[in-house]
Amino acid sequence: MNTKELRLGNFINRRYWNSEPNNEKYCTEVNVVTWISPSNINVSPIISKEKFRIAKDDILPAELTEYWVRKFGFTHIENKTYIIDDGNYEVQFFDDCIRFYIAAYMDSPPSVEIKYIHELQNLYFFLS
Numbered sequence: 001m002n003t004k005e006l007r008l009g010n011f012i013n014r015r016y017w018n019s020e021p022n023n024e025k026y027c028t029e030v031n032v033v034t035w036i037s038p039s040n041i042n043v044s045p046i047i048s049k050e051k052f053r054i055a056k057d058d059i060l061p062a063e064l065t066e067y068w069v070r071k072f073g074f075t076h077i078e079n080k081t082y083i084i085d086d087g088n089y090e091v092q093f094f095d096d097c098i099r100f101y102i103a104a105y106m107d108s109p110p111s112v113e114i115k116y117i118h119e120l121q122n123l124y125f126f127l128s
Contacts, residue, residue, distance in 0.1 A: 003036070005118060006033050007122060008033055008035070008036070010117070010122070011030055011031070011046070011062050011121065012043065012060065013061065014030075014043050014045075014054055014059065016028075028060060029045060030117075031046065032046060034051060039055070042054075043059075061115070061117075062118070063117070064117050064119070066080065069120070074091060081093075084124075088102070088103055090109075091114075097113050099111045099114070100114050100119075100123055
């Protein structure tokens with residue numbers, strides 16, 4: 001993952017080693033970026049107050065899903081289409097990609113393909 005794309009508050013996946021007996025494996029968990037340095041990033045799980053300093057190699061992008069779009073306040077309007085800010089921004093889920101539209105009710109709105117939560121967060125931050 002290109003960590004230069006990250007901002008404080010972005011959601012990412014933290015990769016960690018689960019050492020439970022009979023269940024040793026790498027796992028991922030969605031975390032919030034709380035601090036960024038050249039070699040490490042501090043993150044905090046969304047559901048607790050714990051904080052972790054992790055190497056950049058253990059950061060993975062978190063996939064954008066309809067669950068997360070709803071969690072960020074987008075409203076479902078039809079099929080796999082969601083809007084926010086009175087329809088100024090729209091997210092559509094297609095079989096092969098996800099598109100973010102600006103001014104969704106224009107005849108031919110500009111759009112960009114996104115895949116990850118931090119991309120949606122950064123676009124929304126930049127535009128609002």
